[in-house]
Amino acid sequence: MTTTQINETEQLEHFKAHIAAGGKVESTDWMPDEYRTALIRFIEMHANSELMGVLPERDWILRAPTLKRKLALTAKVQDEVGHAQLLYRLAEDLGKPRSQMMDDLLAGRTKFHNVFHYPTHTWADVGVIAWLVDAAAILSQKALLGTSYAPYARTMQRICWEESFHIKHGFDIVVTMAKGTAAQREMLQDALNRWWGPLMQMHGPPTPPERDRDLTVWRIKTRCNEELRQEFIAMYVPRVWELGLALPDPALHNNGDGSWSYTTPDWNELRTVVSNNGPRSAARLAFRRAYYDEGAWVRS
Numbered sequence: 001m002t003t004t005q006i007n008e009t010e011q012l013e014h015f016k017a018h019i020a021a022g023g024k025v026e027s028t029d030w031m032p033d034e035y036r037t038a039l040i041r042f043i044e045m046h047a048n049s050e051l052m053g054v055l056p057e058r059d060w061i062l063r064a065p066t067l068k069r070k071l072a073l074t075a076k077v078q079d080e081v082g083h084a085q086l087l088y089r090l091a092e093d094l095g096k097p098r099s100q101m102m103d104d105l106l107a108g109r110t111k112f113h114n115v116f117h118y119p120t121h122t123w124a125d126v127g128v129i130a131w132l133v134d135a136a137a138i139l140s141q142k143a144l145l146g147t148s149y150a151p152y153a154r155t156m157q158r159i160c161w162e163e164s165f166h167i168k169h170g171f172d173i174v175v176t177m178a179k180g181t182a183a184q185r186e187m188l189q190d191a192l193n194r195w196w197g198p199l200m201q202m203h204g205p206p207t208p209p210e211r212d213r214d215l216t217v218w219r220i221k222t223r224c225n226e227e228l229r230q231e232f233i234a235m236y237v238p239r240v241w242e243l244g245l246a247l248p249d250p251a252l253h254n255n256g257d258g259s260w261s262y263t264t265p266d267w268n269e270l271r272t273v274v275s276n277n278g279p280r281s282a283a284r285l286a287f288r289r290a291y292y293d294e295g296a297w298v299r300s
């Protein structure tokens with residue numbers, strides 16, 4: 001072994017011990033390549049999801065039922081694009097150029113969350129997305145406040161604060177429709193029926209794949225998928241039921257021991273959808289590509 005190799009091994013051991021002891025890492029600190037690569041991959045998917053996630057809601061800005069709703073939805077969409085901007089900046093600081101991230105997203109080489117590959121049919125979808133999709137997302141995002149990469153944790157503080165407003169905006173839409181006419185309730189129930197499957201898939205399968213284990217070891221991710229899904233169910237299922245609405249899973253029930261039972265989500269659907277073979281994947285990517293090309297003169 002050469003002196004350089006010994007130093008590198010020592011550095012890696014020191015880094016691992018630092019992480020294991022709950023230490024934080026700054027962008028200017030030394031970090032192993034595996035850590036940097038895992039961070040970039042994770043943050044980039046998060047950024048892609050914020051960016052692509054506005055497209056289902058964007059469709060409804062011009063169709064919002066009142067001016068107040070239109071303003072609230074516009075503000076939410078603007079927040080989400082801002083989150084993408086902050087997250088792409090983080091990944092850029094770690095060494096991946098933004099143009100490369102955009103090329104990879106548009107070419108389908110990188111991914112974005114399953115829920116943003118589905119169509120929206122009515123205004124009730126806007127309520128269900130802002131309430132429940134954002135609620136499920138905020139649980140994962142809150143877990144990132146404890147992540148080992150300090151700039152990511154700081155960014156998540158601001159993002160989580162804004163996300164909590166999105167949930168209130170969504171809940172307000174849902175409650176208004178739930179207390180509205182029979183047609184509005186029916187519209188809301190239909191949206192819940194369509195979104196429940198993708199929502200249950202959103203946190204991923206309980207046994208994490210190989211890549212996920214690395215994320216836990218490096219403390220990039222601090223909570224496991226099943227824990228997050230259980231917390232989501234425990235918090236939101238009772239609220240949905242309180243509104244007199246149903247969820248399309250007959251197996252869904254509180255076990256009374258702090259856990260909930262539910263029908264196993266369709267993991268094949270999840271895999272298909274996140275590989276850009278979802279019902280709206282191609283259309284959303286084509287839309288993003290067209291606008292990216294149209295904005296080329298601004299970037300140059």
Ligand SMILES: [Fe+2]
Pocket residue numbers: 050079080083159163
């Ligand atoms: Fe967001």
Ligand SMILES: [Fe+2]
Pocket residue numbers: 080134162163166
């Ligand atoms: Fe949000």
